[in-house]
Amino acid sequence: MYTKHFSRAVALTGGVLALVAGAHALQKVSRVGRYLYTDDGNRFFIKGIAYQEQGAASTDPNNPFSEPSTFIDPLQDGTACKRDIPFLQQLGVNTIRVYSVNSSLNHDDCMSAFSAANIYTIVDLALPGNGSIDRLNPTWTTNLQDQYINTINVFNKYDNVLAYNVGNEIIVDPSGTGAAPFIKAAARDIRSYLNSVGSSALVGYAAIDGDDNWVLPLAEYLSCDPTSANNGSSAIDLFGLNNYEWCGNDSPSAYSGTNGNFAGYNVPAYFSEFGCVKNPPRLWTEVGTIFSQPMSDIWSGGVAFSYFPAESNDGEFGIVTINGNTVTTNDDFGRLQAQYGNVTFPTVPSKSSAGTTQFPSCPPNNSSWLASNTLPPTPNDNECQCLASTLSCQFTPKTDNTSVIIGSLIDFTCSTLPSVNANCDDISGNGTTGSYGRVAFCDPATKLSFVMSEFYEATNRAATSCDFSGNATVNPNAPTSASAENAAASSCLSNPNAVFTPSSPASASGSSSTGGSTGSGQSGSSGNKNAAESLFESKALFGVGIAALLSVLGSALTLA
Missing domain, CATH: 1.20.58.1040 (Methane Monooxygenase Hydroxylase; Chain G, domain 1)
Structure with a gap:
C-alpha cells in the first residue's frame, strides 16, 4: 500500500511555507461564453477534490441516499486545514469543494491558508436536514434565503471563493423535476444578492447523473431564460454533474454520450464529483481524458471524490485517513497524484474568442420534464x-x-x-x-x-x-x-x-x-x-x- 505519514510539525511547516509562498491575492475567475478564465486571460480548469468529513448518516427510512443528518464544517479548524494543505499541494489541486459550512463560526485561518496555497473553494450553501430545498416538498422560503445569504456574508471577504452551489442532487428522477423552478429561483435571487454586494463568485448547482431525458433538460433549464429574451438573470453560471460512469481502466468512449449531450451547452460545466468505486481499484485514468481535447472543449475540469473517507451504498470513498494530526494516504492518493501531475491545461479557446454567453428558451414540458417556466417570487x-x-x-x-x-x-x-x-x-x-x-x-x-x-x-x-x-x-x-x-x-x-x-x-x-x-x-x-x-x-x-x-x-x- 502506498502510504505516507506526516507529523503535526511537518504539516504545520508546510502550511507556513505555503503562506509565505502564496502571500498574494488570487486572480478572479470569470465566466466568458461557456468557459472560465482568470483575469490574465488564461482558461481556468477546476482540478479539485471534495473536502468534507462525513457527518452522521441519517437513519430516516425516507432518506434512501444515506445523506448525512449532521455535518462537520471543514473550514473552521485552521490547524486541520494547515495539516491537510501539504497533501492537497502534492495532489496539485487548485480547488476544493465543501458541502456544508456553519456561518456562525470563524473561517479566517482556513480560508487564508487555502488562498496562500492558491486553492479556490466551491461552497455549497445548503445544510443537512432542513437547511436545503426539499426534493419531496420543494420550497424557496425566507429562512432558506436568509441562511444562504448569511453564509455568503461570512465568505464574501475571501478572495478564493470560486462559486456557491444553491443545491446538490435535489432532483433525482423525472417525478421530481417540478422542484426545478425553486432551484432556479434560488439561483436568481442569490445571483442578484451577489451582484449587490460586489461579489464575483459564480452561482452553481450540482446534479446527480441520471437518464438523459431529464438530466439534460435540467441543465438546459437552469441556464435558460424563461422570457425568451436572452436574459441571464435567472440562469446559473456553473453546472456541475456528479458523474461516476468511468470505472476501472475504461476508455474515452465512456464519456461519448455525456459529451454529446453537453456539446452545445451555454454555460461552463464541470464534473462536480467523479471517481467510481464500483470497479476497484480506482485508477483515476479518467483525469487524462477530462482535461484534454475534445472533453476540454466541453468541460471545465472536475472534482475528485473524496479526500476524507466517505461511506456510500456503492462502496467506500476516500484517499486519506486522519488520526489526530497525522495523515495517512492510501493507494488511491498516489494514483490520483500521478494522474493530476500529468495534467496540462489546454489554452483554447482564448478569452478573446470565447464569445458571449447566450441564454436560450427553456425546454418544453413532457412526461419526463415537469418544470414550469413560471418561477416562485423572491422571499420577502x-x-x-x-x-x-x-x-x-x-x-x-x-x-x-x-x-x-x-x-x-x-x-x-x-x-x-x-x-x-x-x-x-x-x-x-x-x-x-x-x-x-x-x-x-x-x-x-x-x-x-x-x-x-x-x-x-x-x-x-x-x-x-x-x-x-x-x-x-x-x-x-x-x-x-x-x-x-x-x-x-x-x-x-x-x-x-x-x-x-x-x-x-x-x-x-x-x-x-x-x-x-x-x-x-x-x-x-x-x-x-x-x-x-x-x-x-x-x-x-x-x-x-x-x-x-x-x-x-x-x-x-x-x-x-
Whole structure:
C-alpha cells in the first residue's frame, strides 16, 4: 500500500511555507461564453477534490441516499486545514469543494491558508436536514434565503471563493423535476444578492447523473431564460454533474454520450464529483481524458471524490485517513497524484474568442420534464414578519426543536381545513403548474401560524381552536375581527409575486434553519388566491368534530 505519514510539525511547516509562498491575492475567475478564465486571460480548469468529513448518516427510512443528518464544517479548524494543505499541494489541486459550512463560526485561518496555497473553494450553501430545498416538498422560503445569504456574508471577504452551489442532487428522477423552478429561483435571487454586494463568485448547482431525458433538460433549464429574451438573470453560471460512469481502466468512449449531450451547452460545466468505486481499484485514468481535447472543449475540469473517507451504498470513498494530526494516504492518493501531475491545461479557446454567453428558451414540458417556466417570487422577510404579527393564532411551540413538529402540525391543520370549507392553497407552491400561494415564500413557522389562524377564524374564534396541544396561543395584538385581520394581512402581502434583489437578514441566524421541508400538507397547490380576496371567511362553528380532531392532535403532538 502506498502510504505516507506526516507529523503535526511537518504539516504545520508546510502550511507556513505555503503562506509565505502564496502571500498574494488570487486572480478572479470569470465566466466568458461557456468557459472560465482568470483575469490574465488564461482558461481556468477546476482540478479539485471534495473536502468534507462525513457527518452522521441519517437513519430516516425516507432518506434512501444515506445523506448525512449532521455535518462537520471543514473550514473552521485552521490547524486541520494547515495539516491537510501539504497533501492537497502534492495532489496539485487548485480547488476544493465543501458541502456544508456553519456561518456562525470563524473561517479566517482556513480560508487564508487555502488562498496562500492558491486553492479556490466551491461552497455549497445548503445544510443537512432542513437547511436545503426539499426534493419531496420543494420550497424557496425566507429562512432558506436568509441562511444562504448569511453564509455568503461570512465568505464574501475571501478572495478564493470560486462559486456557491444553491443545491446538490435535489432532483433525482423525472417525478421530481417540478422542484426545478425553486432551484432556479434560488439561483436568481442569490445571483442578484451577489451582484449587490460586489461579489464575483459564480452561482452553481450540482446534479446527480441520471437518464438523459431529464438530466439534460435540467441543465438546459437552469441556464435558460424563461422570457425568451436572452436574459441571464435567472440562469446559473456553473453546472456541475456528479458523474461516476468511468470505472476501472475504461476508455474515452465512456464519456461519448455525456459529451454529446453537453456539446452545445451555454454555460461552463464541470464534473462536480467523479471517481467510481464500483470497479476497484480506482485508477483515476479518467483525469487524462477530462482535461484534454475534445472533453476540454466541453468541460471545465472536475472534482475528485473524496479526500476524507466517505461511506456510500456503492462502496467506500476516500484517499486519506486522519488520526489526530497525522495523515495517512492510501493507494488511491498516489494514483490520483500521478494522474493530476500529468495534467496540462489546454489554452483554447482564448478569452478573446470565447464569445458571449447566450441564454436560450427553456425546454418544453413532457412526461419526463415537469418544470414550469413560471418561477416562485423572491422571499420577502419584511412581508412575512408583518404577516406573522397580525395573525390571530400564533405558533408558540413547547419545544426548541421545532423541526420535529412543524411538518406534522401543518399536515394536520391542512387536513382539517377542508372540514370548515378552507384550504392551504395560500401556503402552497407547485413548480409543475407554476402556482405559488401568496404565503408560500414565508418560513415554516409563519406558514403554520397562518393556517392555524385560518382554522381559528373559520371556527368563529372558539377558544379550543387555538391550542394545538399547547403549541399555539391567541395573539392579543391581532385585529379584533376576521375582516380587520384580513385587511391587515393583505396590507402586509402587498406584492406577493415580486422579484427583487434580497437584502441581508436583519439579524444573522447562524447555521440553523427552521427548515425547507414543512410536511406534505403544503404540496400540490390547486391555485393561488388573489391578494385582495378574503383571507378569513366566517364559518360556522365546527362543533363536536373539532373536539374530536383536537383530541387526536393532543395525543400525537404533545411535547414536554
